[in-house]
Amino acid sequence: EAGVAQSPRYKIIEKRQSVAFWCNPISGHATLYWYQQILGQGPKLLIQFQNNGVVDDSQLPKDRFSAERLKGVDSTLKIQPAKLEDSAVYLCASPSPDSGANVLTFGAGSRLTVL
Amino acid sequence: GESVGLHLPTLSVQEGDNSIINCAYSNSASDYFIWYKQESGKGPQFIIDIRSNMDKRQGQRVTVLLNKTVKHLSLQIAATQPGDSAVYFCADFPGFQKLVFGTGTRLLVSP
Numbered sequence: 210e211a212g213v214a215q216s217p218r219y220k221i222i223e224k225r226q227s228v229a230f231w232c233n234p235i236s237g238h239a240t241l242y243w244y245q246q247i248l249g250q251g252p253k254l255l256i257q258f259q260n261n262g263v264v265d266d267s268q269l270p271k272d273r274f275s276a277e278r279l280k281g282v283d284s285t286l287k288i289q290p291a292k293l294e295d296s297a298v299y300l301c302a303s304p305s306p307d308s309g310a311n312v313l314t315f316g317a318g319s320r321l322t323v324l
Numbered sequence: 325g326e327s328v329g330l331h332l333p334t335l336s337v338q339e340g341d342n343s344i345i346n347c348a349y350s351n352s353a354s355d356y357f358i359w360y361k362q363e364s365g366k367g368p369q370f371i372i373d374i375r376s377n378m379d380k381r382q383g384q385r386v387t388v389l390l391n392k393t394v395k396h397l398s399l400q401i402a403a404t405q406p407g408d409s410a411v412y413f414c415a416d417f418p419g420f421q422k423l424v425f426g427t428g429t430r431l432l433v434s435p
Contacts, residue, residue, distance in 0.1 A: 213367070251413050300368075
């Protein structure tokens with residue numbers, strides 16, 4: 210099966226700069242998740258999409274984070290302006306077609322370092 | 325509120341030993357749990373899941389036990405191998421809507 214593709218794998222920026230991450234989920238799946246994983250912690254949900262629409266963005270810092278999913282396929286997550294505490298790995302996930310909607314397949318993540 | 329936490333941050337075992345990773349949860353309404361394995365530089369990978377109407381489920385070399393009375397689940401890995409070295413997360417999936425991860429336990433397997 211096709212996996213979850215993410216880019217870039219690594220990004221280093223200075224605080225107050227902007228950054229964007231891209232995700233292409235498992236082909237054909239309507240649901241897409243963005244998670245933030247700070248070093249030493251478990252992933253935390255930022256936003257959940259169902260097709261083009263947002264299902265849950267309650268933990269997304271909307272003053273600086275934004276996400277969109279045009280055409281219900283790939284998605285971008287943007288941070289502007291970045292803060293030091295945004296240093297983390299940003300993971301994209303979608304349900305596994307073989308295991309049902311309950312099991313999420315994650316991409317390798319985009320590691321962000323904010324200096 | 326929801327929380328899924330692990331008792332030990334690091335577990336060191338010898339190759340060939342059995343490993344037991346524990347997890348506590350607080351949401352009484354939780355009805356579905358998943359264990360993920362995360363290797364360095366990779367995203368979490370599904371290992372095994374269990375529904376609340378079960379108390380045990382077995383996979384290949386792995387067993388998950390669920391004790392709803394004390395809100396505790398564990399992941400047992402038989403004959404641990406160096407390739408099992410990773411961080412293991414239990415996750416709660418209440419209502420199959422939002423996957424809530426715990427902090428994670430790092431498993432170190434020495435030869």
